[in-house]
Amino acid sequence: MQSTTLSFNNMHRHGPLFANMLRARHSTFIDHMHWDLPSANGMEFDQYDTPQSRWVCVHEGGKVLAGVRLTPTTARCGIYSYMVRDAQRGLLEEIPSNLLDEPAPIAPHIWDANRLFVAEGVSTDIRREVQMSLMGHMVRSARALGATTLLGLLPIGIPRLGRRLGITMEPGGPLLKIGGVAHRCYFVSMASKMH
Structure with missing residues (x-):
């Protein structure tokens, strides 16, 4: 099992991994x-x-097992910035605009983490290992990008995984049902004991 952080600058070195992640x-x-x-x-x-984004993938033999996208909160592309902020601004009709208790931040040291998933078919005997690998690599990648904090609209079970890695995750908004799944915005501190 491998973990890779993809970018537009390095994806050519990883064959079909980016397309497989999509x-x-x-x-x-x-x-x-x-x-x-x-x-x-x-x-x-x-x-x-x-x-502007990066994609953290856990993969084995060309098969993507899990992934998450990281986008700087300073990102701009046309009218869009990053997912949590754009939802708060009312640009994303499928996500409620009241997802954060405060205005969405714009700062080079804060990155948005979204589209977190574990692929269908990942067996229960390796699922926890895959989740831990994804979370650990996400934190290391974010730190390497200069992030001290991640902000993500994430499934509510994620903080439990974070605690096992020594990652501090603080709720930043109300509990929401998105696509039938309970989500909440969390601020993830990079100043944790996790190495």
Whole structure:
């Protein structure tokens, strides 16, 4: 099992991994969860999949097991910035605008973490290992990008995983049902004991 952080600058060195990650997102969010998201050629994508973002993938033998997208809160692409802020601004009709208790931050040391998933078909005997690998690599990648904090609209079970790695996650907004799944915005501190 490997963990890789993809960017537009390095994806050419990883063969079809980026496309496979978008296919795994399609399988997870569109096929399984029935979310109404943009897709083409069996790949799910949106306006935040730009050169400003990074994608953390856990994979084995070319198969993507899990992933998450990291986007700087300073990102801009047309009218869009990052997912949590754009939802708060009312630009994303599928996400309630009251997702944060305070105005969404814009700062180079805060990155947005979203589209977190564990692929369908990951067996229960390795699922925890895959989740831990994803969370650990996400934190290391975010730190390498200069982040001290991540902000993410995440499934509510994620903080329990974070605690096992020594990652502090503080609620930043109300509990929301998105696509039938309980989510909440969390601030994830990079100043944890996790190495």
